[in-house]
Amino acid sequence: xxxxxxxxxxxxxxxxxxxxxxxxxxxxxxxxxxxxxxxxxxxxxxxxxxxxxxxxxxxxxxxxxxxxxxxxxxxxxxxxxxxxxxxxxxxxxxxxxxxxxxxxxxxxxxxxxxxxxxxxxxxxxxxxxxxxxxxxxxxxxxxxxxxxxxxxxxxxxxxxxxxxxxxxxxxxxxxxxxxxxxxxxxxxxxxxxxxxxxxxxxxxxxxxxxxxxxxxxxxxxxxxxxxxxxxxxxxxxxxxxxxxxxxxxxxxxxxxxxxxx
Numbered sequence: 001x002x003x004x005x006x007x008x009x010x011x012x013x014x015x016x017x018x019x020x021x022x023x024x025x026x027x028x029x030x031x032x033x034x035x036x037x038x039x040x041x042x043x044x045x046x047x048x049x050x051x052x053x054x055x056x057x058x059x060x061x062x063x064x065x066x067x068x069x070x071x072x073x074x075x076x077x078x079x080x081x082x083x084x085x086x087x088x089x090x091x092x093x094x095x096x097x098x099x100x101x102x103x104x105x106x107x108x109x110x111x112x113x114x115x116x117x118x119x120x121x122x123x124x125x126x127x128x129x130x131x132x133x134x135x136x137x138x139x140x141x142x143x144x145x146x147x148x149x150x151x152x153x154x155x156x157x158x159x160x161x162x163x164x165x166x167x168x169x170x171x172x173x174x175x176x177x178x179x180x181x182x183x184x185x186x187x188x189x190x191x192x193x194x195x196x197x198x199x200x201x202x203x204x205x206x207x208x209x210x211x212x213x214x215x216x217x218x219x220x221x222x223x224x225x226x227x228x229x230x231x232x233x234x235x236x237x238x239x240x241x242x243x244x245x246x247x248x249x250x251x252x253x254x255x256x257x258x259x260x261x
Contacts (some may be wrong), residue, residue: 001133001162004062005224011029012028012130020100021079025092026127030078031091032033032071035206039092040107041095045063049218052209054119060123064140066123068253074222075155076145076157076159077156077157078145078147078152078154078155078157079155079156080154081153081155082121082144083108083112085142085144085155085156085157085158086106086108086123086125086142086157086158087106088157088160089103089105089142089157090106090157091103091161091223092104094237101137102130102131102162103140103162103163104131104165105127105128105131105140105142105161106131107127107131108125108126108127108129109125109126109127109128109137110125110126110230111123111124111125112125112126112139112239113202113226113228113239114240115145115197116146116197117197118146118148119145119146120143120144120145120146120197121143121144121146121155122141122142122195122196122197123141123142123144124139124140124141124239124241125139125140125142125247126138126139126140126230126231126232127140127163128231129163129165129166129167133169136165136166136233137165137166137231137232137233138164138165138166138232139164139166139169139208139230139232139239140161140162140163141161141162141163141164141195142158142161143155143158143159143160143161143194143195144157144158144159145159145163145209146154146179151228158196160195162189162194162195162205164189164208166232166233166235167233168231169210169232169237169239170210170232172184173209173210173211173229174210178209178211178213178214178255179255181207181208181210181211181257182207182209182217182219183207183252183253183255184207184209185205185206185209186205186207186219186249186253187249188250189203189205189206189207190206201244202243202244202247203242203244203246204241204242204243204244204245205241205242205245205247206221206239206240206241206243207239207240208230208237208238208239208240209237209238210217210235210236210237211238211257212226213257213258213259214237214238214240214257215227215238216256216258216259216260217240217255217256218255218258219247219253219254219255219256219257220244220245220247220253220254221254224240224241224242224258225241225243225248226239226240226241227240227241
């Protein structure tokens with residue numbers, strides 16, 4: 001029995017490592033497609049608007065890199081609703097296979113959280129791991145540019161994306177314990193602060209937990225900004241996030257699920 005348990009743990013660990021690499025490259029590939037959004041030295045020198053057949057407004061921007069004469073042209077379509085922006089995302093599929101996992105989501109099963117300011121928005125929602133009917137759940141994160149026209153707010157084609165499969169999130173919890181589950185989220189999900197409205201001044205941290213005491217979660221003595229009950233693949237769990245949790249990945253976080261006064 002001891003050998004079987006050891007083998008099971010090793011297999012689970014290998015699966016988690018593979019999954020972690022996938023998260024990293026999914027997020028980074030999406031970032032590379034729109035890296036102009038996070039480079040403070042790039043300047044918009046020209047902006048032109050046009051309208052498409054699906055009533056989307058297309059903004060073509062000329063981006064100048066720092067003091068150089070090099071220019072990039074970037075097109076972003078803007079939509080009246082965030083749902084339309086999600087449906088019209090331009091993320092490539094991982095492969096041409098019908099059942100391939102990918103970041104190209106068309107269905108929002110459930111909105112979990114929307115964070116936004118005057119220029120950007122981040123949507124956490126439950127979608128399909130693969131875009132086929134009744135597929136397993138995934139916690140998906142999309143980032144958008146935002147602009148206002150009068151009193152109307154418009155959302156761009158998503159610029160960044162990542163997803164966490166419900167299967168892997170639960171497996172992460174079952175391998176060790178609740179503390180390990182939270183530590184993994186802190187180390188992997190938003191390492192480079194791609195999904196943050198104020199990356200210069202804060203550290204947005206987020207993750208999931210299958211621990212029934214997750215509403216009592218504290219990291220380094222601090223409670224999450226919000227803990228939201230969700231369901232992934234029929235299992236009850238929690239989504240939690242910190243608007244600003246200064247976290248050093250080189251140090252082990254103090255994680256607790258004990259109720260505090």
